[in-house]
Amino acid sequence: MVEFKIRRYDGEKSYWQSFEIPAKRGMTVLEALYYIKENYDSSLAFRASCRMGVCGSCAMKINDKPRLACETQVLMLGNAVKVEPLDNFRVIKDLITEFEGFFEKHKAVKPYLIRKDDVYAEPKELLQTPEELNEYYIFTLCIKCGACYSVCPAAATLDDYLGPAAMAAAYRFCADSRDEGQRERYRIVSSSNGVWRCHLAMECSEVCPKNVEPAKAVQLLRRKTAFSILKSLLGW
Amino acid sequence: MEYDIVIVGAGIAGMRAAIAAAEKSRKLSVALIAKTYPIRCHSVCAEGGTAAVLREGDSFELHAWDTVKGSDFLADQDAVEFFVRECPVEIIRLENWGCPWSRNEDGTIAQRPFGGHSFNRATYAKDRTGLHEVHTLYERMLMYDNIEIFPEYFITNLAIENGAVQGVSAIKLKTGDMEFFEAKAVIFATGGAGRLYGFTTYSHQVTGDGLAIAYRNGIPLKDMEFFQFHPTGLIPSGILMTEGCRGEGGYLLNRNGERFMKNYAPEKMEIAPRDVVSRAMWTEIIEGRGFEGEYGPYIALDLRHLGEEKIEERLPLIRDAAIKFAGVDPVEEPIPVKPVAHYTMGGIDTNMRCETAVKGFFAAGECACVSIHGANRLGANSTAECLVFGRVAGEVAAEYALNAKPGKISAEFRQKEEKRIFDDLLGKSGDESPYQIKKELNETMDKNMWIFREENGLKEAVRKIRELKDRYRNVEINDRSRGFNTDLTSTIEIGYMLDLAEVVAIGALKRQESRGAHYRLDYPKRDDENWLKHTLAYYTPEGPKFDYKPVTITKWKPVERKY
Numbered sequence: 001m002v003e004f005k006i007r008r009y010d011g012e013k014s015y016w017q018s019f020e021i022p023a024k025r026g027m028t029v030l031e032a033l034y035y036i037k038e039n040y041d042s043s044l045a046f047r048a049s050c051r052m053g054v055c056g057s058c059a060m061k062i063n064d065k066p067r068l069a070c071e072t073q074v075l076m077l078g079n080a081v082k083v084e085p086l087d088n089f090r091v092i093k094d095l096i097t098e099f100e101g102f103f104e105k106h107k108a109v110k111p112y113l114i115r116k117d118d119v120y121a122e123p124k125e126l127l128q129t130p131e132e133l134n135e136y137y138i139f140t141l142c143i144k145c146g147a148c149y150s151v152c153p154a155a156a157t158l159d160d161y162l163g164p165a166a167m168a169a170a171y172r173f174c175a176d177s178r179d180e181g182q183r184e185r186y187r188i189v190s191s192s193n194g195v196w197r198c199h200l201a202m203e204c205s206e207v208c209p210k211n212v213e214p215a216k217a218v219q220l221l222r223r224k225t226a227f228s229i230l231k232s233l234l235g236w
Numbered sequence: 237m238e239y240d241i242v243i244v245g246a247g248i249a250g251m252r253a254a255i256a257a258a259e260k261s262r263k264l265s266v267a268l269i270a271k272t273y274p275i276r277c278h279s280v281c282a283e284g285g286t287a288a289v290l291r292e293g294d295s296f297e298l299h300a301w302d303t304v305k306g307s308d309f310l311a312d313q314d315a316v317e318f319f320v321r322e323c324p325v326e327i328i329r330l331e332n333w334g335c336p337w338s339r340n341e342d343g344t345i346a347q348r349p350f351g352g353h354s355f356n357r358a359t360y361a362k363d364r365t366g367l368h369e370v371h372t373l374y375e376r377m378l379m380y381d382n383i384e385i386f387p388e389y390f391i392t393n394l395a396i397e398n399g400a401v402q403g404v405s406a407i408k409l410k411t412g413d414m415e416f417f418e419a420k421a422v423i424f425a426t427g428g429a430g431r432l433y434g435f436t437t438y439s440h441q442v443t444g445d446g447l448a449i450a451y452r453n454g455i456p457l458k459d460m461e462f463f464q465f466h467p468t469g470l471i472p473s474g475i476l477m478t479e480g481c482r483g484e485g486g487y488l489l490n491r492n493g494e495r496f497m498k499n500y501a502p503e504k505m506e507i508a509p510r511d512v513v514s515r516a517m518w519t520e521i522i523e524g525r526g527f528e529g530e531y532g533p534y535i536a537l538d539l540r541h542l543g544e545e546k547i548e549e550r551l552p553l554i555r556d557a558a559i560k561f562a563g564v565d566p567v568e569e570p571i572p573v574k575p576v577a578h579y580t581m582g583g584i585d586t587n588m589r590c591e592t593a594v595k596g597f598f599a600a601g602e603c604a605c606v607s608i609h610g611a612n613r614l615g616a617n618s619t620a621e622c623l624v625f626g627r628v629a630g631e632v633a634a635e636y637a638l639n640a641k642p643g644k645i646s647a648e649f650r651q652k653e654e655k656r657i658f659d660d661l662l663g664k665s666g667d668e669s670p671y672q673i674k675k676e677l678n679e680t681m682d683k684n685m686w687i688f689r690e691e692n693g694l695k696e697a698v699r700k701i702r703e704l705k706d707r708y709r710n711v712e713i714n715d716r717s718r719g720f721n722t723d724l725t726s727t728i729e730i731g732y733m734l735d736l737a738e739v740v741a742i743g744a745l746k747r748q749e750s751r752g753a754h755y756r757l758d759y760p761k762r763d764d765e766n767w768l769k770h771t772l773a774y775y776t777p778e779g780p781k782f783d784y785k786p787v788t789i790t791k792w793k794p795v796e797r798k799y
Contacts, residue, residue, distance in 0.1 A: 011719055026472055026561075038671035042723040043715035047276075049439040052475045052557055054367050055276040071560055092410060093720040099273065103387075112375040113334035120259050123328040127343030133336060140336050140368060144275055176334065 002074055004032060006044070007084035009091045017041070021081075023074040029081065030058055030069040033095075046095040053209065056143030059086055059150070060095050066147035068209045086150035102146055105162050109170035109188055114181025132177040139172035139217055141210040148204035148214050160193045164204035164214030167195060171217035174224065183228065190225040198222075239267040239384075240637040241630075242404055242419035244391050244446060246270035247279035248366070248622035249601025249629070250425030251373040252326075256630025257637075258380040264634055266383045267417055269406055271441060271725070273387040274374045278427055278439040279622065282366025283478035283553060285350055285358025286623070287616035288323035294355040296320045301792060303617060306352040306509045307610025308752035308762065309794040310459070310770070310787055315588045315606045317790065319624055326623035327359050335372040337361050338550075348550075349483040351615045352509035352799070358616040363478050363553045366619060389415065390725045391445055393653050394422065394453050394597070395645045401596035402643040405653045407725065412718025414654050420640040421596045421633040424450060425626060428580030428602040429736045431729075434678030436577040437469055437476040446603045448732035450584045451739070455593050456772040456783070458605040460582035460736070461743035464613055464753050465687050467513040469576025472531040473561050477554055477573055479615040481537055482506040484550050488517065489536040489570065490525040501799035508799040511612040511753045514575035518687045521574065529572055536570035543567075575687060579618060581609045581753065582740075585772060590629035596636060596643075600629035607770065610787075611752020662724050666710035670727040673704050673711070677730075677737055680704075685741060690757040694745040701737045702779075708734055739773045739780050746782060747771065764794050 002023040008015055019040050021032045030048055037044045047057040051070040058069040061084040063077050074081060089097035148164035149155050155163045162170075170189050174182045189195050198218045205215040241257050243250050246268050254268045270277065289299050299320040304311050331337055331345060338346040338360050350358035361368040377383055388409040395402040395416075403418040426446025430438030451457050467488070468477040482488070488506050490496045500516035501508035508516075517535050520526055526533030539547055539554075544567045547555055551566075558564045558571050583605035590598040590606075601622040608621060684697035708731060715723035749763035750756050768787055773780040 010717065026563075028561075037722075037726075038669075038675075042669075042671070042713070042726075043717070043721075045720045045722050047272075049272055049276050049441045050278065050281050051440060051473070052281065053560070054280045054364070054553075055272075055278075055439065057272065057276045073560075093717075096720050103273065107378050112379055113332070115332070118332065120329070123325065123332040125328050125331060125345065128339055129343045130339050130341065132343075133339055137336055140371065141364075143280075143367075144273075173334065178332075178334070 003080045004036065005080065005082045006094070008094045011093060021074070025075060027074045028070055029062055029072040029074055029083065032074055033069060045093045054143060056145035059145035059147045060084065061086060061150070066150045066207050068145060071209060086146055088150045088152065088155050089146060099146065102149060102163070102165070103144070105166040106144065106169055109162065109166050110181060110185055111169040111173060113173060113176065113179050114184065115178065116180060126178050128177055135177070136172050136175035139168045139175070139212060142168050142212045143210060145209065147207045147209060151203040151207050153199045153201050154197045158193065158197060161197050162189065162193055164218065167221060168212055168214040168217040171221050174221070186225045186228045189221050190229065195221045195225060237267070237415065238418045238642060240264040240419065241421045241423065241633050242267045242269060242417045243423045243425060244269050244404060245425035245427060245601070245603070246274035246385070247277035247425060247427055247601060248369055248373060248619055249626035250423070251370070251377055252623050252626030253423050253425055253600055253630035253633070254383050255373065255377055255380065256627040257634040258382050260631055260634035261638060262382055264382060264637060267386060267419070268383060269386040269389045269391065269404070269417065271388065271390045274385065275370055277370060278442045279619070280367045280370045281437065281439060281476060282369070282619050283363045283476055284480035284483065285348060285360035285365050285616040286327060286369070286619040287350065287353060287357050287614070288327045288359050288620060289320060289357060290324055290327065290345065290347060290359065294357055298355060299357065302353050303608060303614055304792050305797060306612055306614040308612055308797055309768065309792070310610030310751060311608050312606065312788040313790040313792060314788050316608050318588055319608045319621065322624040323620045326620070326627065330369060330372050333372050333376040335361060335368050348480060349507060351479050351482070351507045351513070353614060353616065358480070358483065360480065363480050363551045369619060391449065392657055392728065394449050395649050396453055396594055396597070397644070397646060397649070399595060401594055403645045407657070409720050409725070412721055414657065416645045416650055418643040418645050420637040420643055421598065423598040423600060423629045423633050424584060424603050425599070425601045425629070426603045429733065430577055430580060432677065432733050432737050432740065433577035433681045435469065435474045435682055437466055437474055438577070443729035444732050444736045445729065446599070447583060448735050450592070450599065451735060451773070451775050454775060455597070456585045456774050457739055458582055458585040459607060459771050460739045460773060461747055461771060462581035462611050462753050463577060463685070463740065464510055464579035464581060465514040465575040466510055466578035467517055467575055468537050468573040470558065470562055471529065471534050471572045471574060474576045475557055475561055476578070477537055477558070477571055478551070479507070479510070481539055481551060481554060484546065485542055487538040488513070489538050490520045491527045492525060496520050496525070504799040509612055509614060512799055514687055515755060517575055527572070534572040534574050537573045538570040539566040540568070540570065579613055581605070581607070581611065581613055589632045590625055591632065596640060598629045598633050600625040611754060661727065662713055662716065664712065666712040668707045668711045670708070670711045670713070670730045673708055674730045674733070677701070677704055677733060681737060685744060688755055688757050689744055691745065694741060697741040698738070698745060701734060701741055705734050705738070742780055743771050743773060743782070768794065
């Protein structure tokens with residue numbers, strides 16, 4: 001038996017609740033949450049969908065670290081498991097937090113390919129070598145689970161800070177050989193809520209379940225935007 | 237809220253439809269409603285590839301023939317011919333929108349072999365094809381001011397008045413309030429019904445909501461007895477191990493270390509279509525040639541000979557998932573797998589223009605049945621279908637909406653729907669747990685409606701499902717709160733699933749032949765004389781009523797299917 005201690009919130013008050021789970025080898029934290037919901041307390045609210053680490057729904061704080069519940073084995077956590085909603089997000093109910101602002105910030109960096117010759121009706125195949133693909137590929141793996149944002153010290157103190165995930169998205173497109181929108185994005189990420197607010201704590205990269213390294217994206221963006229500002233100052 | 241077009245479901249088909257409609261006219265207002273955030277949809281779980289004729293040596297004729305043969309001749313051939321011609325442009329569009337397709341050395345888009353395809357035409361982005369397609373569509377969608385996204389709205393009903401669609405009702409999860417979206421046109425792109433089964437590749441959210449809502453509103457469901465079992469579900473979770481594993485050269489081995497596919501499909505071996513491979517694996521297991529494991533017998537998916545470099549390059553997600561969920565590194569050891577419920581071939585009856593029996597109501601993607609998959613879908617044809625028919629649905633709905641009157645949802649409909657959900661369901665007392673009902677449903681599906689079916693098992697399934705439907709009338713929802721009441725939404729989903737399970741079971745019982753994924757031990761042969769026809773199931777309060785309609789055959793007369 002493993003003891004699960006869950007931080008709950010019903011819209012008014014926050015409290016801890018404990019459950020005994022008959023955990024066996026292979027059981028994930030997500031399966032344990034379903035076990036609780038289906039056998040002990042069906043009011044327990046959490047998000048989940050793919051249960052294979054690609055949809056990004058089930059990031060939560062498990063034993064003090066943000067993780068995907070579906071990818072976390074219960075028995076690797078010892079005899080006691082503590083589950084809480086992500087930090088830096090407003091809690092709506094139990095383990096469910098408000099993601100609207102997070103997705104707004106993602107949208108704000110223009111996370112799409114920008115090209116002058118964008119022809120919807122008659123698209124033409126653009127070439128991209130495997131090397132060019134590798135320049136940005138790792139940053140396409142972000143599933144917007146929010147783990148990075150939840151540990152970001154800048155996001156903790158500055159509400160409108162774009163945050164690591166949005167920055168990784170900005171860099172992903174800037175580094176794509178097919179993209180022509182770098183200038184617009186550099187302007188956005190070098191604004192007062194952008195890359196220069198990052199504390200370089202690097203915790204975002206540490207907790208990312210997909211090894212995206214948003215901290216590296218921020219560093220690279222800093223270099224690029226500094227160069228871009230310099231260029232415009234010198235009128236190049 | 238009033239919109240020109242309301243799209244329900246934000247997977248590949250729904251988002252592709254939204255973009256197509258928004259492109260058709262920037263004046264059209266489009267609402268995209270989904271019970272999750274768009275990038276949390278089940279389409280992200282697609283792994284191996286998207287089929288399209290891109291290169292010399294391949295042809296539309298060949299892709300169409302492969303698809304028709306794969307379907308065991310139940311696909312409508314006019315629809316298939318249209319479909320294959322539209323696939324390539326969708327691949328290139330996604331490319332132009334930023335999709336990180338895997339590339340050849342010369343920079344062109346790469347393709348890989350896939351089951352049942354006689355040319356390497358599965359276009360892929362490593363083994364995360366669906367993930368990247370979804371993200372690309374989502375990101376592209378952000379560019380359109382006339383698309384408004386409503387994430388985390390749980391749909392409850394379709395408003396149809398005077399023979400035309402008027403809109404939909406949905407619970408806004410955050411507040412728990414019922415909201416009504418009036419629309420000139422409604423597109424369902426709500427996905428399949430895979431969670432009917434216990435051992436499945438499907439995401440938790442895939443509960444057939446759109447299928448059940450359409451069905452309850454009198455729109456027929458087509459060919460629902462055809463459920464696909466993917467050969468390689470990871471044990472014990474059921475997580476998909478892509479067909480790309482075998483496309484890249486992986487072997488299936490029984491306990492004697494034998495590549496047993498040589499006895500079932502000597503030519504195609506491991507990359508025969510899924511129905512053929514799944515039956516072969518299940519036969520090996522039944523006849524005692526499976527490996528014994530702590531979760532029962534299994535088959536080994538062996539990738540070791542591909543080498544670490546190729547596995548990392550082509551199948552990184554598979555390696556990661558096998559390590560995380562089964563404790564097995566495919567570079568070192570074979571992966572334990574067995575067949576797993578994977579795809580709903582049937583769906584809302586539509587024509588090639590995604591139109592249904594109700595004016596202004598369209599369906600696309602897995603929830604629809606055009607039918608291009610017939611009795612067995614080929615791998616890499618589902619994401620392609622979502623792209624092609626998502627686009628068609630968006631365009632046709634846009635044309636319709638440009639000339640239609642605004643939708644109007646009556647006060648009577650609103651009151652009835654609120655009462656149905658909040659008073660009759662949420663407010664009532666009973667002594668049944670919805671989760672216990674779901675568990676028993678899953679067990680019944682896994683036992684009696686699995687790869688090999690026969691009359692007694694199917695009759696038992698029908699009896700059990702009817703019993704569960706009776707018991708469902710007596711469920712009690714413990715959580716009486718409004719905001720994010722997932723106890724309520726889960727209970728509604730289980731109600732949807734019971735209706736759909738009944739259609740699958742009775743449809744399977746009636747179809748006394750074996751075709752594609754539907755295999756009857758008591759009728760082991762395909763019977764074109766009596767059963768070369770589509771099943772249509774109509775809702776009645778007493779259970780489904782069945783009718784049939786002919787298959788469209790243009791070029792290819794049914795012949796024996798060998799691989």
